[in-house]
Amino acid sequence: MVQSQLHPGVRWQFRIRSYIVLFILSVFTAAVLIPKLSDSFDFTFEITPGSGLVTLVVYIVAILLLGDIYARLAYNNWMYEFTDEGLRAERGIIWKRYSNVPYERIQNVDIHRGIIARMLGFSSIMIQTAGYSGQLGSEGYIPAVGANTAEQIREFLMKKITKRK
Numbered sequence: 323m324v325q326s327q328l329h330p331g332v333r334w335q336f337r338i339r340s341y342i343v344l345f346i347l348s349v350f351t352a353a354v355l356i357p358k359l360s361d362s363f364d365f366t367f368e369i370t371p372g373s374g375l376v377t378l379v380v381y382i383v384a385i386l387l388l389g390d391i392y393a394r395l396a397y398n399n400w401m402y403e404f405t406d407e408g409l410r411a412e413r414g415i416i417w418k419r420y421s422n423v424p425y426e427r428i429q430n431v432d433i434h435r436g437i438i439a440r441m442l443g444f445s446s447i448m449i450q451t452a453g454y455s456g457q458l459g460s461e462g463y464i465p466a467v468g469a470n471t472a473e474q475i476r477e478f479l480m481k482k483i484t485k486r487k
Contacts (some may be wrong), residue, residue: 325401325412331442332466336393344385344392402464404478409449409462423462425482427451432460433472445472449479 395415402411408424432448439445449462467475 325403329444329466340389340392
């Protein structure tokens with residue numbers, strides 16, 4: 323089978339998540355490092371009018387650029403495919419994660435469409451399996467496919483489940 327990519331609309335979800343994570347990480351890093359550095363070094367600098375604004379603009383631009391780069395990489399490295407045995411998902415930028423969900427273990431298939439997902443035209447698929455209690459509530463998770471594709475995947479998987487019974 324052919325590997326499929328996620329719906330392009332999910333890029334915004336990846337971007338927003340990366341902006342939030344980078345902001346929190348930078349605030350935490352600044353809160354931890356600046357007091358330690360100020361004790362070690364004698365910082366004598368002058369604050370001129372507008373220097374705080376320039377720093378803020380540079381900070382915002384850096385967060386936006388890094389967040390966009392991360393979102394592009396995350397989107398390009400999220401693949402899934404339905405093989406003869408089950409769902410195979412691959413994701414990750416630095417640390418790759420591979421998941422295999424055999425058709426025999428699938429119990430239910432849920433389609434979730436939040437308000438932003440509906441506006442951007444995609445759906446999330448949650449494939450619940452026997453004996454799994456993970457962080458997302460489903461072992462097989464595809465964060466973004468087109469609405470029609472989600473229905474096709476659900477019908478395909480439900481046929482696999484009913485054939486088994």
